[in-house]
Amino acid sequence: MPHIRISDVVKTYPPQRRGGDPVTAVEGVSLEIERGDVFGVIGYSGAGKSTLVRLINGLEPVTSGSIEIDGVDVARLPERRLREVRQGIGMIFQRFNLLRSRSIKGNVAYPLEVAGTPRGKRAARVAELLDFVGLSDKADAYPEQLSGGQQQRVGIARALAAEPAILLADEATSALDPETTDEVLDLLARVNRELGVTIVVITHEMDVIARIANKVAVMERGRVVEQGSTYDVFTAPQTETARRFVRTVVRALPDGDALAALREKHEGRLLTISFTDAGASEARVFGALARAGVDFNLVHGGVDDIQGRVYGLLTIAVRGDEGAVRAALAEVGDGVTVTEVAL
Numbered sequence: 001m002p003h004i005r006i007s008d009v010v011k012t013y014p015p016q017r018r019g020g021d022p023v024t025a026v027e028g029v030s031l032e033i034e035r036g037d038v039f040g041v042i043g044y045s046g047a048g049k050s051t052l053v054r055l056i057n058g059l060e061p062v063t064s065g066s067i068e069i070d071g072v073d074v075a076r077l078p079e080r081r082l083r084e085v086r087q088g089i090g091m092i093f094q095r096f097n098l099l100r101s102r103s104i105k106g107n108v109a110y111p112l113e114v115a116g117t118p119r120g121k122r123a124a125r126v127a128e129l130l131d132f133v134g135l136s137d138k139a140d141a142y143p144e145q146l147s148g149g150q151q152q153r154v155g156i157a158r159a160l161a162a163e164p165a166i167l168l169a170d171e172a173t174s175a176l177d178p179e180t181t182d183e184v185l186d187l188l189a190r191v192n193r194e195l196g197v198t199i200v201v202i203t204h205e206m207d208v209i210a211r212i213a214n215k216v217a218v219m220e221r222g223r224v225v226e227q228g229s230t231y232d233v234f235t236a237p238q239t240e241t242a243r244r245f246v247r248t249v250v251r252a253l254p255d256g257d258a259l260a261a262l263r264e265k266h267e268g269r270l271l272t273i274s275f276t277d278a279g280a281s282e283a284r285v286f287g288a289l290a291r292a293g294v295d296f297n298l299v300h301g302g303v304d305d306i307q308g309r310v311y312g313l314l315t316i317a318v319r320g321d322e323g324a325v326r327a328a329l330a331e332v333g334d335g336v337t338v339t340e341v342a343l
Contacts, residue, residue: 001071003166003198004033004056009075024053027222029065032148033215035094038192038199040213040230042245043205048222049202053170056200057089058082069166090159090197094171096142096151097187099256105130105139105156113162129157133187134279149180156187160195167191170202185211206245210234210306233305235276250313256324262299266317270299273329275312275336282312285329285336292328295319 011026018245026048043049054060055075063077074085105126112122129324130136133153143151152172159167169188173181177213189196189212201213209216217227218241226233226242234250237243249336262270262328273285283302289296318325329338 002029002032002068003035003037003070004200005066005068005119006031006033006052006056007066007068009052009055009067010057010063011048011060012063018055025222026055029219029222029224030222031227033198035198036192036196037215038189038201038213040201040203040216041210041219042203042216043219043241044207045080047219049219050170053091053168053200053202056166057086057091057168079196079210082229087162090162090164090167092152092155092159092167092169092172094175096143096148098151098154098156102142103139104135104141104143104146107143107154108157108161111158113163124163126157129160132160133157148176149178149183152180152184153187155337156184159195160191165198167197167199168202170198172202172222173208174203174205181208182211182294188212206249209245210249213224214307218245230307231309231311233275234304235311250306250311258300262315262317265299266299268295268317268319269322269327271316271318272301273312273314273316273336274339274340276310277318278334282314285312285314288317288328288331289316290326292324293320294325294328294333 007030009026010024013023013025015022028046028151029052039051041052055062058077060073065075066073067075069085072085075083075296077085099110102110108126108129109122112125113319118324119123130139133156134308135157137155138146138150138297143154148156170186173184176184186199188199189206192199192212202206203209213230215228216230216233218233218239219225226237226239233242234246237246245271275285296316296318299317301313303310303312329336
């Protein structure tokens, strides 16, 4: 049984003005999220991804469809039962949502106070969580005394206070600088790896997906237009929306003015070589070409690491016999695709 099963979910809001049309934010979305996944949901503003998060934790009722957590349809639960389910779901936000009037330890303790956890047990849990996120020395500080990255780490500690099985991260790094983003993503990866928490990451940043998500769903206009393993979506995107996101991370093929400049600068045919981690490598590709006596230059691209797996996308200018080029690349083995760059 999937940890979270979303089946044909629709969320429609009433017209925003009199005589207007209803607004459908989520339309026919179906997803299965396995226990222990880090599942990314990516889309541009207005794609419906943040609405989907609110549906998962029951902050918004679905218009139709079902959302099951461990086989229980949260969309059909009365409020009392829904509150119980929410205790097993942690949430972290883009703007941290810390209580300014409370100290750091007070913020982390807050959900435990609401749950009625005894004072001694509460203090021990807060100390444990602050140590886990590396902020034991900031326990008595207040949010305004911390950097953005530190505040988000407090947010993660607070979200973990009740030992949730699921953590929802809604644009959790979009307000942070790149270095701090890396620190927060490393922490989320630890939460998943060491605590076994299933994480749903909502983002518009494909590099966040590449860093920590093992699966991804791409949303556009309320619909899921593509989903699969992160590696498969990165290396072989099937929709233009997914391709646009992938191009922000993976070194894309040259086109337009960039392609024209390459053609003017380099003689010969331009070939794009893509390879996966199924036995190929940049060194093997270049070595095979050199042994065949093929004259070539690397003119564009590089090799990326996606979830610990290799994906290379290289454009080379080759001069010489086409048969020798093909034979050399055939020698490299599986996982290599060669495409001539169109004029």
